[in-house]
Amino acid sequence: MANLADEYGTDVEIYMKALTTTIHADTPTELHDLLEQLGLERHTYPEPLCIWHTVPEHIEAHEHKRLATRVPALLAGYTVNCDPDFFDEAVYQQAEHEALTSRPAAAPRRLTSAPVAPPASPRRVL
Secondary structure, eight states: OOOHHHHHTOSEEEEEOTTSSOEEEEOOGGGHHHHHHTTOEEEEETTTTEEEEEOOTTSOHHHHHHHHHHHHHHSTTSEEEEOTTTOOHHHHHHHHHHHHHHSOTTSOOOOOOEEEOOSSSOEEEO
16 A cells, blocks of 8 residues: 555655544655654555555644654755644754764764655655
C-alpha cells in the first residue's frame, strides 16, 4: 500500500490525520527505524501491509506539535514535508541548532531549511 511520502515524492510526510488530532508520519521502508529513534510510534496493518508512525498519545497535547516539528530538523539530508498547520518555526530552529551543536567538531554538517514547492502543501528540504 502506498504512503503519502511515495505519493508526493518525499522521504517523510508529517501531517494531521483527517477528522482527528493524530499527527501521522509516512515514509518508505528504510526510514521506519529512524522515525522510531526520533520518538514516533510505529503502527502496522497486516494486509495489505501498511506501516505508519504517530506522535505518541501519552505525551501532553502541546508536546505533539513540538515533537512533529523537531523531526524534520533531525532528519538532515532527507526531504521532509511537515504540515504548516502545526509546524513551529521557533521549535524547528532550536532543534536545528541542537543538532548542529551536538555533532562532533571533526565533521560538521550544515542543515538547510529551504522550502521546496510540493504538490499539496509546503515541503522542507533538510
